[in-house]
Each structure stands twice: as C-alpha cells, then as structure tokens.
Amino acid sequence: MTAVSAHAAGPADLRERPGVAVRLEGLTRRYGSVVALDGLDLDISGGEFVALLGPSGCGKTTALRAIAGFDRPDGGRVLVDRRDVTDVPANKRDMGMVFQAYSLFPNLTVAENVAFGLRVRRRAKPERAGRAAELLDLVGLADRAGRYPHQLSGGQQQRVALARALAVAPQVLLLDEPLSALDAQVRVQLREEIRRIQLELGITTVFVTHDQSEALSVADRVGVLRAGRLEQIAGPDELYERPATAFVAEFVGTMNRLPATLSGGEVEVLAVRRAVAGAAPPTRPVVALIRPESLLVEADPAGDGRVVTRTFSGASTRLAIALPGGVEVRADVASAASQHLIPGTAVRVRPAERPVLVAPAEPA
C-alpha cells in the first residue's frame, strides 16, 4: 500500500471548476411490488459531500443509480446544475462513478484505465497521458501506471477507479459503497483520502454507504434513508446528537432502549426525571433512547445494576450492565476512571443531565 502524503492539489481545471448543485424531486422507483424510492426529495449544494446512509433495501443505491442514469425512475426528476437530466442517457451525464465491485477494465493498464474517458472523448494522446499521470499522482499511484488491474491490491484498484472517474472532470462524483470490499485499515485510509481529494477539487459528491461511521466521518451532511424516503438529512453532529426520529437514532450510533414513563411533559427513566427531547410519541408505552456515553455509571454496593462485561477501547471503555427486569444497557466510561468497574461490580446507572429522546416501546 502506498503511503498517503501531501500530493499536488490535483489538476487545475478540476480545482477551479465550481461544484454544481444536484436536486432530486419526488423520485419514485418500483420493482414489481417493491417500492425502492418513494418520492425522494434531496437538495445537494455545489461542492457538497453528501452521504446517503441506510439499511440494505432502503433505496440509497437506487437513488445513486438514478443520478448516474443507470436506472430510470418511474416518477420525479433529477436536476444537475438546474438542468433536468432525467431523460439524458448515462454516457451523456458527465458524472464520475466509483463502484462497489472492482470495475477496472482488465485488458487495460492502470494508465489506460484512467485515460479511458478521455479516449472516448477523442482527446490527443499526449493530453491523455499527461492527465492520467496527473491523476495517478493525485491518488498516490504514479508508480503503478504500467501495471494491470489484477496486479493491484483492492485498495489500489479503488484508487485507480477514483482517478479514472475524476479524469474526465465530471460535474458530480458518485461513490457507490466504494470501500465495502476493502480491509478495515485500508477503508479508513481511503475514505480520508477521498475526502481530501474531494475538498481539494471542490466537486459535488454523493457517497452511498451502509456503514454509519464511514458516512459520519467524511460527509458534510448525511441523509438517512428508510423505505425509499429521506428520514433525516443533517450534519454528522446534529444527526448523532439530535436525531429526528427513533429510526435515525437507532441506526446512527449505538442506542440503549430503556423502559420509561411520560408524565407532565417529562420522562421518567432509571428513577430520575428528564426533559423530553423533541416531540413525545402519542402512543403508550414508551422507551427512552439514550446513547452509551449519556449514561453515568458509579460503583455503588446498593446499586441495582451489575457490570456484565468490560470492553477496553483506548480512551473509553464500554460496559455492559444488567439492570433489573432483564434490561441490559451499554455505557461508555472514561477508561482511566473506571478500572474498578470490573464484571460483577454493583453499580448505579442514571442518565446524564440532558433532554432524552422518547419513542414508542414497540420496535419502530
């Protein structure tokens, strides 16, 4: 694996080009009786990096394929730079795409792969070669130009695919789970590199993933999809701290579900009262949704919780704690302050002093 270092800031024409806005209006797509997209609306500003996140079958890939032109929506429009491209074929859309599966042409060298889009556009040979070299340099693979795809590692292949997608100076960059076939370490490295290049070039980017840590770490905004609709779209912090719905709350990050009761506009959970975050559900019974880091844990011989497991992960340690009534919660505590909280320790658990999200008790 080639080390990532500070490369040249990429081809000048790419950098100086302002990112274009992408707009999806009421996109609908059905496969037989399955509704993949159910009137999806999405606004992406120029130069923005938006991640589409959701469980499999939520429609995120269908949405991306509709933008790319591989999938024709049954209803709705796709606008790029305020131009309706819904009926424009994929090869005329001016989009760069990186796929989940390795997609390099096996019969072409790395440099020829990168230059493919320019060859299609009948650019002169010296221009193609220069551009390929420039982009391979951008992704840190200048020394692999003469290799064939099968001689590269998975991470290298995906970088070449990224260089190939960028070589044609596309208006929009589409990433369809480009990291899911890679090892964890390469994944983290490459996602940071993708973000670096995206920021350098200022290209509007749509990134589809089912991995929430990937989405939260690189995107300007993350859109959570569920059953073909956008459940919430917000910056990573807001999505994590103030999820709009219980679905988002549980899909993004780890969430504890604790039995709770509502009274007087407040929620009672773990025998303490807290303000309700957002709107309380109209139905009863309810559960409180609390993140592991929002639970306070103290060793207390009279406490009714028991530490079950203790998982060290650097600065913080995750505890699994059994509470009465068969409830088990996960709590994150500072590693340095929790060495005494070994399995079997009696503890007292209470929610941190902040509004608590409440959801209907039945799984949403």
Next chain:
Amino acid sequence: MTTLTGVAGAGGVAPDTPVRRGRRGAGAWRYAVLLVLGLYFLVPICASVWFTVRDRRTGGVTAEHYTGIPGAEGFADAFGRSLALAALTVVLALALMVPTVVLVELRLPRLRTTVELLTLMPLVLPPIALVVGVRSVLSWAPDYFLNTPLADAFFALQKPSLPWILVFVYVILVLPFVYRALDAGVRGSDLKTLTEAARSLGASWPRVLTSVVLPVLRTSVLNASFLTVALVMGEFTIAVILGFETFPTWIVRISGSQPQLSVAVSVLSLMVTWGLLLLISALDRRRGTKENP
C-alpha cells in the same frame, strides 16, 4: 460482493486445481490411463500417416501424396469453399450470439434459462431431421414463389459456388457451442459493472461493445470461433444431403480413386486443427505473461 480474480482469459481459464497427493500406486495408474488413451488416439493417426507416406512401388517413404494435395482435382475449390463457409458462419454466429449473451446478462437475466434451452435444441434435434426439413423447403419454395423475388432468393441460397443455405444451417448447429463458450466468459467477469463504468465515462453502446465487452470476452470469442471452424470444416451429413461439395465431401469423393491422397488430406486437416488450438492457447499465454511480468 464480486471480486474479479479470474477475469483474464475469462471463459478459457480454469481456476488452479490443487494437486492432490494420492495413495502410492496412483502415479502408476495415471500413467496406465495415459498410455491407453494415448494408444487409442495415436495408433489410428500413426497408421494413417504411415499409409500416406508409404511408397507401394518401392516400399520406401515418399511425401508425394502431401505435395500433390494443392494440385489435386477439385481440392482448391472445395477447401476454399469450406473456409469461406467457416468464416461466414463464425461472423454470423458471433454477430448473433455476442449481443444476445450480453443483453441477457445485462438486461434480461430472467431469459437466461430460455436462451440456454433454445441453444440446446440443435443438440437434441438430430441434424438429419433438420436437413431433411431444409431440403424439402428448398425443393418446394422456388416453385411456390415462382416469378417472385423470393424464388430468386431461394436459388441464390443454393448457389453451388457458395451455398449460403449451409451457412444458415451451420449457424444453428454451432449455437450450443458458441453460446456456452460466450456464456462462460460472461459469467467469469463482472460485465454489468464494467459496462456501467464505461457508460459513466461517456462510452456509447457500440463503444462499450468494442472497447469493453469484446476484450473481456476475447478468449471466449476465440474459443467459440475455433469450435465453429472445426465443426464447419468437418461437417459431412448436411452438405452431402443438400448436394454441395465441401472439403469433407470432396475427401470422401476422391477416397475411392485416390485413397492415399484422401487420407493425407485428412491427416493434414487434423494438423491444421491442432495448430489452431495451439495458436489460441499461445495467444492466451502471451496475454498471461504480458500481465505477469
């Protein structure tokens, strides 16, 4: 998740098979089987070669039957005709099946079974049944369409110098082989992703076909072409029943008067077939070394 570990030479490249260490004695068995098979194939060929090089008058060895082939009466015509038929059959069969296989893979995967069954028909249906049907249509149609352009078309199909009707029948006969060769290539590569990648880079469909699909399927196309040539160069039944002279029917015709010449031609055509086979695998190997410095 699809990983493209076996793309190079898709269709023709089998995954590495681990060599299993058998019991003591397995080696001996292997050589025994090889010996029996070798004898089974080599004895008739050696006998044929001996038959063609033996000089009956002097009892010595002569190459005159081989050197006499090019000048033999009717050889050039029949051989040239068969080559032309083979080339036309290859072109037509590929023009028909490459887009079909690609279309089924990319757009109509549900039709795969149907297409597979359809291409199997020529194997299930005896060629004799096919050719008898073709013959009766050929004899009936010109009369029926007399004085119309269709009648002329039927006559043109049966022109003895280049009987197009044989091309059409041969295309049907080679469908099972061509389809299977191409299908193996398509399955061994992620054609869907590759074509989408090319599309998003601005390639038109014809461009996708020539720059992406054909290179990926190169070995499969070569295999399919080779099988087609071999079949056409050796096909006897249909040509003889329809009354055309092709290379195989010519061999049979002269075997009565010049048996040694006819066997020499057969041996030579066997060599040509092997040569083609070696050429294809050499092309594949060259590509392998190019990609594995």
